[in-house]
Amino acid sequence: xxxxxxxxxxxxxxxxxxxxxxxxxxxxxxxxxxxxxxxxxxxxxxxxxxxxxxxxxxxxxxxxxxxxxxxxxxxxxxxxxxxxxxxxxxxxxxxxxxxxxxxxxxxxxxxxxxxxxxxxxxxxxxxxxxxxxxxxxxxxxxxxxxxxxxxxxxxxxxxxxxxxxxxxxxxxxxxxxxxxxxxxxxxxxxxxxxxxxxxxxxxxxxxxxxxxxxxxxxxxxxxxxxxxxxxxxxxxxxxxxxxxxxxxxxxxxxxxxxxxxxxxxxxxxxxxxxxxxxxxxxxxxxxxxxxxxxxxxxxxxxxxxxxxxxxxxxxxxxxxxxxxxxx
Amino acid sequence: xxxxxxxxxxxxxxxxxxxxxxxxxxxxxxxxxxxxxxxxxxxxxxxxxxxxxxxxxxxxxxxxxxxxxxxxxxxxxxxxxxxxxxxxxxxxxxxxxxxxxxxxxxxxxxxxxxxxxxxxxxxxxxxxxxxxxxxxxxxxxxxxxxxxxxxxxxxxxxxxxxxxxxxxxxxxxxxxxxxxxxxxxxxxxxxxxxxxxxxxxxxxxxxxxxxxxxxxxxxxxxxxxxxxxxxxxxxxxxxxxxxxxxxxxxxxxxxxxxxxxxxxxxxxxxxxxxxxxxxxxxxxxxxxxxxxxxxxxxxxxxxxxxxxxxxxxxxxxxxxxxxxxxx
DNA sequence: CTGAAAGCGCTTACAG
DNA sequence: CTGAAAGCGCTTACAG
Numbered sequence: 001x002x003x004x005x006x007x008x009x010x011x012x013x014x015x016x017x018x019x020x021x022x023x024x025x026x027x028x029x030x031x032x033x034x035x036x037x038x039x040x041x042x043x044x045x046x047x048x049x050x051x052x053x054x055x056x057x058x059x060x061x062x063x064x065x066x067x068x069x070x071x072x073x074x075x076x077x078x079x080x081x082x083x084x085x086x087x088x089x090x091x092x093x094x095x096x097x098x099x100x101x102x103x104x105x106x107x108x109x110x111x112x113x114x115x116x117x118x119x120x121x122x123x124x125x126x127x128x129x130x131x132x133x134x135x136x137x138x139x140x141x142x143x144x145x146x147x148x149x150x151x152x153x154x155x156x157x158x159x160x161x162x163x164x165x166x167x168x169x170x171x172x173x174x175x176x177x178x179x180x181x182x183x184x185x186x187x188x189x190x191x192x193x194x195x196x197x198x199x200x201x202x203x204x205x206x207x208x209x210x211x212x213x214x215x216x217x218x219x220x221x222x223x224x225x226x227x228x229x230x231x232x233x234x235x236x237x238x239x240x241x242x243x244x245x246x247x248x249x250x251x252x253x254x255x256x257x258x259x260x261x262x263x264x265x266x267x268x269x270x271x272x273x274x275x276x277x278x279x280x281x282x283x284x285x286x287x288x289x290x291x292x293x294x295x296x297x298x299x300x301x302x303x304x305x306x307x308x309x310x311x312x313x314x315x316x317x318x319x320x321x322x323x324x325x326x327x
Numbered sequence: 328x329x330x331x332x333x334x335x336x337x338x339x340x341x342x343x344x345x346x347x348x349x350x351x352x353x354x355x356x357x358x359x360x361x362x363x364x365x366x367x368x369x370x371x372x373x374x375x376x377x378x379x380x381x382x383x384x385x386x387x388x389x390x391x392x393x394x395x396x397x398x399x400x401x402x403x404x405x406x407x408x409x410x411x412x413x414x415x416x417x418x419x420x421x422x423x424x425x426x427x428x429x430x431x432x433x434x435x436x437x438x439x440x441x442x443x444x445x446x447x448x449x450x451x452x453x454x455x456x457x458x459x460x461x462x463x464x465x466x467x468x469x470x471x472x473x474x475x476x477x478x479x480x481x482x483x484x485x486x487x488x489x490x491x492x493x494x495x496x497x498x499x500x501x502x503x504x505x506x507x508x509x510x511x512x513x514x515x516x517x518x519x520x521x522x523x524x525x526x527x528x529x530x531x532x533x534x535x536x537x538x539x540x541x542x543x544x545x546x547x548x549x550x551x552x553x554x555x556x557x558x559x560x561x562x563x564x565x566x567x568x569x570x571x572x573x574x575x576x577x578x579x580x581x582x583x584x585x586x587x588x589x590x591x592x593x594x595x596x597x598x599x600x601x602x603x604x605x606x607x608x609x610x611x612x613x614x615x616x617x618x619x620x621x622x623x624x625x626x627x628x629x630x631x632x633x634x635x636x637x638x639x640x641x642x643x644x645x646x647x648x649x650x651x652x653x654x
Numbered sequence: 655c656t657g658a659a660a661g662c663g664c665t666t667a668c669a670g
Numbered sequence: 671c672t673g674a675a676a677g678c679g680c681t682t683a684c685a686g
Contacts, residue, residue: 001663011673016665024671041457046437047378048663052678056374058417058438067403069396069596076394079420088434090385090417092406107415110373111385130368247597254600269396270574270597273581328679338657343681351655375679378662 001042008036019044050112059296060108061091062101063119070243070266070285071119074141077289078117085297087114098122109136115296117141117289123184125150137299141292143186144309151299153292153310157187157265160281160314161194164239164263167279167316169202172325173237173261177210177228179221179249180241188213191241191265210235216244218251225249229258236326237261243268250278253321263322272319279322282315328371334363346371377439386623387435388418389428390446397570397593397612398446401468404616405444412624414441425449436463442623444468444616450511452477464626468619470513471636478626480619480637484514484592487608487641488521491566491590494606494643496529499652500564500588504537504555506548506576507568515540518568518592537562543571545578552576556585563653564588570595577605580648590649599646606649609642 005015010029017025018033025033036042050056061078063071075091082089090108094101101121105128108116115137116128123146132138132150144152168176178195181188192213199206209231212224225248228235238260240246246264253262264271267282291310316322332342337360344352345360352360363369377383388405390398402418409416417435421428428448432455435443442464443455450473459465459477471479495503505522508515519540526533536558539551552575555562565587567573573591580589591598594609618637643649 005673012663013665013673014671017672020665026671029671041461043457043461044437045378045439045663047374047383047439048678049665050678051372051374051378051663051680052665054678065403066393066406067399069399072394072396072399076392076420079393079418083419088417088438089419090415092410092416093403110371111415112372112374130370134368134370250597250600268597269595270577270601273577273601274597275602332657339679340657340681341655344656347681353655356655372679375662376681378664378679379681381662 001044003040004033004036004042007040008032055114056112057086058088058090058111058113059115059117059293060105060111060113061089061117062094062104062108063091064096064121065093066091067093069268070283071142074119074285074289077286078293081290081293081297094119094121096121098124102127106131112136114300115139117292117296118145119143120145122146137296139292139296139299141288149307151292151295151307151309153288153295153312155187155283155288156311156314157190158194158197160265160283160316161191161239161241162198163194163314163316164265164281164322165195165198166202167318167322168237168239168261168263169198169204171237171261171323174204174326175207175210175233175235175237176204177225177235177238178212178241179224179228179238179245180211180213181216181245183213188241195239207233209233213241216242216248218244218248221245221248222252225252229256229260234258235260237263237322237324240264242266246278246280250274259324259327261322261324261326263316267317271317274321276321276324277319279319280317282317284312284314287312328369330367331360331363331369334367335359382441383439384413385415385417385438385440386442386444386620387432387438387440388416388444389421389431389435390418391423391448392420393418394420396595397610398469401446401612401616404613405620408617408620408624421446421448423448425451429454433458439463441627442466444619444623445472446470447472449473464623466619466623466626468615476634478619478622478634478636480615480622480639482514482610482615483638483641484517485521485524487592487610487643488518488566488568489525490521490641490643491592491608491649492522492525493529494645494649495564495566495588495590496525496531498564498588498650501531501653502534502537502560502562502564503531504552504562504565505539505568506551506555506565506572507538507540508543508572510540515568522566534560536560540568543569543575545571545575548572548575549579552579556583556587561585562587564590564649564651567591569593573605573607577601586651586654588649588651588653590643594644598644601648603648603651604646606646607644609644611639611641614639 092104109131119142125145140152243266271278419431436458446469452472467479570593594607598605
């Protein structure tokens with residue numbers, strides 16, 4: 001910029017004015033500056049600008065897995081809101097590893113992102129307290145923060161699970177299984193709670209052998225499913241706690257000698273083309289991402305009211321597999 | 328940092344040494360500095376560091392759509408390589424809009440990302456010349472750069488398409504349709520070329536009415552498909568030029584009165600569970616992303632040889648739909 | 655082992 | 671309408 005100023009025969013501030021489209025420059029001066037910019041191939045260095053202005057016009061997004069079909073659209077929705085605010089998005093995957101989440105979030109804070117959207121893997125977010133104190137707005141999405149008070153945008157996991165189980169009960173099932181993610185994950189715990197309450201409301205026992213919470217690794221899910229289907233009190237229906245479980249259950253259903261009704265949490269492409277079509281509790285990942293990002297920018301615009309929790313409704317989509325009667 | 332130095336009663340440089348883990352500080356001095364850091368809640372500001380060092384330790388990724396099931400794993404693979412190099416990833420979607428691609432890429436350059444991975448939407452990348460000149464390493468992936476010479480990592484679109492059509496021919500088809508993306512997109516043009524060559528090699532005519540290139544909007548695809556299936560010379564097999572076309576074709580197949588063989592470019596989850604299973608030409612998005620990122624970091628490590636083009640093989644996965652005989 | 659000075663490339667606050 | 675000076679928060683190059 002100094003070189004441009006020298007070549008155009010003007011002061012530094014005048015170049016700055018032209019580069020930023022500020023008023024108060026005569027057309028003639030402006031042309032001289034523009035010519036110098038072109039001749040020298042000048043490109044403004046935003047690092048310097050950021051250092052001086054204090055705002056980086058970037059936000060960070062920490063999620064579990066960029067490539068997950070549930071998080072990818074969420075991420076895209078955050079990006080669109082950021083774009084509308086002329087803000088860049090820096091994102092990274094925690095791979096469900098608390099240390100990696102912390103490492104990433106703190107790296108983003110060191111870059112002084114204006115704000116942070118986090119899908120937490122950690123169960124202790126006190127490490128963020130100094131950052132939030134220092135002014136980095138933070139919104140949690142999909143799962144709430146732990147041990148600190150912060151904005152959160154969540155799906156109605158409890159209500160969705162309850163609706164799924166009630167739907168199966170309405171179709172005649174009395175022995176209903178649940179295979180879900182590790183209970184330390186908030187969404188999994190909420191869905192488990194919904195299952196139990198729906199069973200209780202229907203006056204049905206919930207045999208502990210019908211519930212299996214843990215890793216969503218296909219092998220574990222297969223084993224859990226086999227146990228439920230072939231025990232002394234075999235389940236006639238399964239509520240699959242997330243999309244990975246559902247996919248494994250669908251594979252099992254395709255080859256199993258024993259049919260069972262199935263409702264999955266999370267929708268997925270082509271669910272309607274399988275036979276039977278797969279009944280699901282659909283979440284709205286775009287709404288989650290958009291709402292989280294909008295909440296963040298509202299904070300950045302100076303709204304300092306108490307942290308809020310927003311709940312996004314889920315929706316039952318009946319396609320056949322959840323309407324099968326008990327065998 | 329100044330405050331920390333004052334409180335610890337040391338110079339600025341000593342604080343810098345402690346913060347960066349540089350040697351040459353006595354344990355006692357170090358403790359004094361660390362205490363001051365904790366007491367003051369000091370967090371290093373990377374913006375200043377970046378300005379001084381010249382390297383931002385961040386790379387940019389411009390892609391078509393973060394949420395696309397093909398690009399999401401590619402993006403994740405780039406992220407993993409970046410992470411291994413202690414580099415953050417800033418990414419954004421061009422939405423297949425050339426202007427948006429340019430806007431994003433230039434914004435990333437203004438931030439002085441160390442390098443750029445681009446899945447291009449534009450057909451003229453001369454706007455990047457000054458940036459590349461100024462030292463921002465750039466690698467194109469999935470599609471090559473236009474009107475500039477740059478590294479590119481591409482799938483073997485031509486070979487994959489040829490293999491698909493040859494496979495259909497081997498199963499007795501003589502009238503084979505192709506519905507693909509707009510020909511201005513390099514991958515679509517290459518797949519079209521593979522189709523034509525395979526037909527010619529089999530000594531088959533390729534009636535122009537069997538080929539339809541354009542938007543992958545479901546309505547357009549449906550109309551094109553209906554035309555091919557119900558003309559005077561109806562096709563008995565379809566080669567679907569990408570995953571969006573395949574999905575629409577699968578939906579059509581599920582309800583159509585007339586069956587047809589189908590091979591889709593791009594694999595997708597649950598393709599094996601449909602009936603028939605869907606035969607595909609699978610690409611390797613993870614290899615594309617990883618190779619592109621590794622190429623980029625090789626450039627950043629100072630390799631200045633001529634731009635290279637790397638080709639990643641595709642793989643035909645037979646599942647039933649591509650092995651159906653002609654009706 | 656330690657620190658003072660200069661500078662990275664911009665913007666801010668001010669003066670003319 | 672225009673510009674000189676100071677400063678954002680670090681690191682570099684150097685000296686002691």
